Amino acid sequence: MKNHLTLKQLQNGLQNKDYSSVELTNYYIDQINKYNNSVNAFITVDYEKSLAQAKLADEQLKLNKSSDLTGIPIAQKDIFCADGWRTTCGSKMLDNFISPYDSKVVELFNQSGAINLGKTNMDEFAMGSSNETSFYGNVKNPWNLDCVPGGSSGGSAAAVSSGMAPAATATDTGGSIRQPASLCGLTGLKPTYGLVSRYGMIAFASSLDQAGPIAKTSEDCAMMLNVMAGHDHRDSTSIKRDKLNYLDNLNDSIKGKTIGIPKEFFNSDLDEDVKKVLDRVIDEYKLLGVNFKEISLENSHLSIPVYYVIAPAEASSNLSRYDGVRYGYRASDYQDIENMYLKTREEGFGDEVKRRILVGTYVLSAGYYDAYYLKAQKIRRLIATDFKKSFSECDLILAPSSPSTAFKIGEKKEDPVSMYMQDMYTISTNLAGLPAISAPAGFINNMPIGFQLIGNYFSESTILNFVHEYQKQTGWHQEYPEVR
Amino acid sequence: MSITQKDIAKLSKLAKININDKDKELVIKKLDGILELINAMQMVDTKSIEPMSHALDISQPLREDTQTEFSNKDRYLELGPDSNEDYFIVPRVIE
Numbered sequence: 001m002k003n004h005l006t007l008k009q010l011q012n013g014l015q016n017k018d019y020s021s022v023e024l025t026n027y028y029i030d031q032i033n034k035y036n037n038s039v040n041a042f043i044t045v046d047y048e049k050s051l052a053q054a055k056l057a058d059e060q061l062k063l064n065k066s067s068d069l070t071g072i073p074i075a076q077k078d079i080f081c082a083d084g085w086r087t088t089c090g091s092k093m094l095d096n097f098i099s100p101y102d103s104k105v106v107e108l109f110n111q112s113g114a115i116n117l118g119k120t121n122m123d124e125f126a127m128g129s130s131n132e133t134s135f136y137g138n139v140k141n142p143w144n145l146d147c148v149p150g151g152s153s154g155g156s157a158a159a160v161s162s163g164m165a166p167a168a169t170a171t172d173t174g175g176s177i178r179q180p181a182s183l184c185g186l187t188g189l190k191p192t193y194g195l196v197s198r199y200g201m202i203a204f205a206s207s208l209d210q211a212g213p214i215a216k217t218s219e220d221c222a223m224m225l226n227v228m229a230g231h232d233h234r235d236s237t238s239i240k241r242d243k244l245n246y247l248d249n250l251n252d253s254i255k256g257k258t259i260g261i262p263k264e265f266f267n268s269d270l271d272e273d274v275k276k277v278l279d280r281v282i283d284e285y286k287l288l289g290v291n292f293k294e295i296s297l298e299n300s301h302l303s304i305p306v307y308y309v310i311a312p313a314e315a316s317s318n319l320s321r322y323d324g325v326r327y328g329y330r331a332s333d334y335q336d337i338e339n340m341y342l343k344t345r346e347e348g349f350g351d352e353v354k355r356r357i358l359v360g361t362y363v364l365s366a367g368y369y370d371a372y373y374l375k376a377q378k379i380r381r382l383i384a385t386d387f388k389k390s391f392s393e394c395d396l397i398l399a400p401s402s403p404s405t406a407f408k409i410g411e412k413k414e415d416p417v418s419m420y421m422q423d424m425y426t427i428s429t430n431l432a433g434l435p436a437i438s439a440p441a442g443f444i445n446n447m448p449i450g451f452q453l454i455g456n457y458f459s460e461s462t463i464l465n466f467v468h469e470y471q472k473q474t475g476w477h478q479e480y481p482e483v484r
Numbered sequence: 485m486s487i488t489q490k491d492i493a494k495l496s497k498l499a500k501i502n503i504n505d506k507d508k509e510l511v512i513k514k515l516d517g518i519l520e521l522i523n524a525m526q527m528v529d530t531k532s533i534e535p536m537s538h539a540l541d542i543s544q545p546l547r548e549d550t551q552t553e554f555s556n557k558d559r560y561l562e563l564g565p566d567s568n569e570d571y572f573i574v575p576r577v578i579e
Contacts, residue, residue: 100559193539207539236544305524325572330565337575346502354501359518361499375525377535384536417517433539
């Protein structure tokens with residue numbers, strides 16, 4: 001079997017009976033056995049469970065009762081609860097947590113007949129941009145094992161990039177789908193806030209968290225989103241909308257459309273090599289008949305400060321549930337209930353998670369609420385308004401996905417603020433609730449880097465169409481690393 | 485503005501996270517760095533701006549106020565570090 005087949009190719013292979021789902025699942029299990037020791041992309045695998053699903057999928061395929069992903073193994077980020085599977089969120093706090101229920105996303109993949117291939121490594125509680133905060137050790141970038149894969153969905157990105165999974169689920173609170181997709185040479189889509197249910201997706205910052213796919217191509221992202229998107233009454237922020245088929249408009253002509261170039265992102269701070277790569281993306285889109293126009297996102301420089309108020313504030317509230325009483329870790333040695341809480345949370349959380357809980361507690365504490373949380377919410381409106389104005393002038397906005405290619409493991413670990421800067425081009429869209437994609441744009445010193453397209457609310461079809469047209473003309477998305 | 489030893493003691497208590505004395509200096513140093521980063525917000529005049537609390541700027545939908553059934557009780561109780569019949573056990577809180 002050939003390495004690095006797309007979901008579309010796998011769908012055809014299964015329909016044409018070139019292989020069964022059991023054979024396909026066994027193929028990926030072999031890949032995991034071969035590469036996971038060096039890449040560390042999976043926290044939990046359960047081959048028995050995966051193969052049992054594959055057997056059922058083969059029956060569906062025989063009866064022609066299949067949907068697009070029936071029989072295809074998909075890796076699930078370990079933030080999604082899956083019934084009977086250990087679900088850790090990358091934390092010691094949940095090391096022993098066997099989920100008693102399915103998240104909506106996992107439920108939808110199960111209904112589609114996809115195979116749960118295993119749970120991917122991630123920054124602890126999705127707090128990080130390098131996968132170094134995981135309790136289960138850092139994930140390594142398949143393009144260079146000395147480098148980070150990005151984060152927080154680094155395990156998902158590394159699993160797909162190394163060929164251990166054809167596609168994976170991921171989540172994006174400040175860039176956690178797009179930055180690892182960029183650093184691992186993949187296509188990753190963060191949908192509009194509310195498009196994919198957050199039910200059973202372990203909460204970090206609830207007004208920003210959104211699930212989406214990491215895959216090899218725009219077409220594969222469309223196939224994944226077809227499964228993931230949809231209203232769910234159990235997530236009160238889930239939006240009621242008619243379900244779309246994201247494959248329908250992939251081949252629409254983009255001639256005469258306009259992409260906006262935010263001058264604040266293309267200034268002297270932008271790395272020169274990254275700029276060269278993005279200039280080439282612009283040239284390629286011009287060949288497809290797309291016009292470019294300079295726009296302004298004048299408050300975008302405030303995105304990181306605003307995010308590091310809102311996200312820790314919401315996290316400090318969300319993570320108060322880990323108290324050692326109902327599930328998860330409990331310290332073994334304590335004097336009374338107060339001491340049990342203090343020790344459980346001291347021992348169960350890693351440094352970055354504790355730091356963010358403390359920052360969130362600080363900005364929400366008496367006397368500081370107006371100066372921090374309320375102020376951040378006001379500037380959040382300014383940031384969203386900039387985008388609103390811009391979309392009257394263009395169809396999509398082009399931006400870098402990450403400030404650089406993958407950096408070395410350990411390089412930024414001790415300096416949280418320099419790590420936070422990784423998300424400088426991705427965070428504003430989370431604050432505004434907008435959809436955005438990162439797709440492969442080329443290489444700098446043999447390491448991949450992506451470009452980002454940001455769209456208006458619920459414009460996922462347009463975004464996927466623009467990237468599909470680009471991927472029909474270019475071959476960057478067909479480059480894969482040889483893991484050694 | 486810098487975080488003080490008194491602040492960190494208060495935060496530790498509010499967040500219910502024990503912080504060892506030997507770690508306090510480093511925790512303060514890193515928190516100070518983050519506060520410096522977020523203080524860039526204070527330059528902006530936001531007097532006449534409404535706060536935005538929902539990413540899509542819409543209000544939260546409400547569900548019907550009806551009772552929902554929950555049938556999976558035993559599996560949830562098993563997850564507790566310490567449970568007995570229908571209860572999770574915690575250290576004694578009332579003397």
